[in-house]
Amino acid sequence: MQIFHNWSFDGHLLANHGIEILGHRSGDTVHMARLWDTSRQGRGGYKLSSLMQDLLGWGKTDMKEVFGRFKLKKDGTPGKVVYLPDSLTLQTDPNVTMFEKWIHYSTYDTICTWYLYFSLRKELENMSWSPDAIVYENELLKMRADRTLFTFYDCFWRPFGQILTDMERKGMYIDKDYLYQQAEKAQEDKEKRTESFMQWVRSLCPDGKYININSNPQKRHLLFSSITEPDDAGSREPHMRTFQVDNKVEEEEEREEEEGEEGEVLFLSPPRSKRSISLLGLALTPVAYTATGQASTAGQVIQKLAGKPFASPPSYGTAFKDLGGGEEGKAACEALASLLEGEAIEKLLSTFLLPLPEQTDEASRIHTSLNINTETGRLSSQRPNLQNQPALEKDVYRMRKAFSAPPGRKLIIVDYGQLELRIMAQMTGCRSMLDAFEQGGDFHSRTAIDMYRYIAEAVERKEVLLEWNSHDGAPPAPMLKDKFASERRKAKTLNFGIAYGMTKMKVARDWGVSLEEAEETIQTWYSARKEVKQWQEEVIERARRTGYTETFLGRRRYLPEINGRDGVGRGHAERAAINTPIQGGAADIVMMAMLKLRGEERIRRLGWRMVMQIHDEIILEGPEETAEEVFPLVRACMEQPFDSPLSVELPVDGSIADNWYEGK
Known part of the structure; x- marks a missing residue:
């Protein structure tokens, strides 16, 4: 592929200066491109090569196409896999032709970026700017x-x-030492939570001690597989299924002995790499399904099965009822909650506690x-x-x-x-919202007052208090946020949800109510905030006309x-x-x-x-x-x-x- 033009310039000089040009302008171009068009995700994104093709009709070629080399096989012959050597290797290659190619590529890359910068600049200069806010007049703007x-x-x-x-x-x-200390504690806690879950599975079937808690098929069978159909005598047996798992137990009794004629042991075979285990199915009611139609074992599903058994008072999930309640249902909920806690701790360990100290520099800065x-x-x-x-x-x-x-x-x-x-x-310009912020205090409680007349009347009769200074002792009446906690929670959800275009379908799903009740609640919120509804309609209509917001x-x-x-x-x-x-x-x-x-x-x-x-x-x-x-x-x-x-x-x-x- 021809990627270079026949220019008359000092390639070495322009390549050297081009490093500085490219360093500044490539950062400029990406940020300018995002300001120019925020909707390029999935359409080439903001890669310089993609932007150049769209705006210039020509541009840089991927380095791998120019400098890629075939990875050698064991016998020394070129294979099919292409890899890109690092920049230092390319620049110090003893082959003069390779060095010249590197200079030409770097120079061309720089010039492409330079042209892209001015192309994007022209695009932005043709776009009007009229901010709603009065920005401060910094020296550049003046x-x-x-x-x-x-x-x-x-x-x-x-x-x-x-x-x-x-x-x-x-x-x-x-503070790396602090993270190391917390990582040790987290590791101990994770092992305790995991062991609690494993003990529960062992109590259900002997092979439960070998279950792989990271295996979705094993967890799916354990939780959701049905018991068998009744036989002629009317009896039912748990549905058992066999799985192959890694054999990590290396005890002497796990080894097969070979005996001689007089009973002496001739040798001990090595431990098997795999073992077969049998797990029963508890026939719990599935909460959600995967795209392939299988019962989901995602975290939010396990959470619904478990509930909050360690809360005060405890709140048991759907597994409690499915297993007939009592001690059996309670044990299942606690075990599943422990499994979730262990997985959450593992995520903290792998995401924060362990990697963060390793990502710091010599001054302990990240x-x-x-x-x-x-x-x-x-x-x-x-x-x-x-x-x-x-x-x-x-x-x-x-x-x-x-x-x-x-x-x-x-x-x-x-x-x-x-x-x-x-x-x-x-x-x-919503007067209700502006007044609430001017008055201060609990904004979400003030929203609940606007939404529900009976709450406003309770406040007027001083049956509940909107605010109270704790320094004045115990409040003489219940607080609104406690007495009407459900209404305040709904008001808070809508306060934030309306800004994101919350629909009645989402309200109905999240609150477990009908579409009619969800629609009524949203309209109740809007009734005291008509300016918000009007603004939203105007913004959507303007976006339809202009194509942007x-x-x-x-x-x-x-x-x-x-x-x-x-x-x-x-x-x-x-x-x-x-x-x-x-x-x-x-x-x-x-x-x-x-x-x-x-x-x-x-x-x-x-x-x-x-x-x-x-x-x-x-x-x-x-x-x-x-x-x-x-x-x-x-x-x-x-x-x-x-x-x-x-x-x-x-x-x-x-x-x-x-x-x-x-x-x-």
């Missing part, structure tokens, strides 16, 4: 007369990308990769994913304690409260299926049209806050730097002696990320702490 998406990119997204690379480079300090690669603009974290921490209530081993400040330093941990709900109030700061998300004939795809696009401005708006606000934090000279001068961003939370690290002075500066930057205030406040929770856990 010098610009144009207002295009490239203006937004150049003034905000590019500097934001620089913040992310600075955070990646600095990394976050990890360097995650922060990416602007979601359709809404939210960041993702990779290698490792530090955003995927267990919820606080499930953080049994307090892993956030490991993310800490080195000796002599502190962390400032700040987090927006109910940010997406506040953005929905801002964008829709916009975030708070004017970033676009294209919705190719918004006018499609496929009802499922169209419904997904409509939900994305109303969700993206809100979820993407939250990303916009966090980005602007981080830009303002970096621009605050006093914070930098006092030695503080951002080290992590997780959703609506930002973590900074700096000297212990200046923490008290810097903390109010950080809060001020986050609470006022724009030049002009919004119609809703952006309160920030925060603290100074030694580690992430203490700061929550």
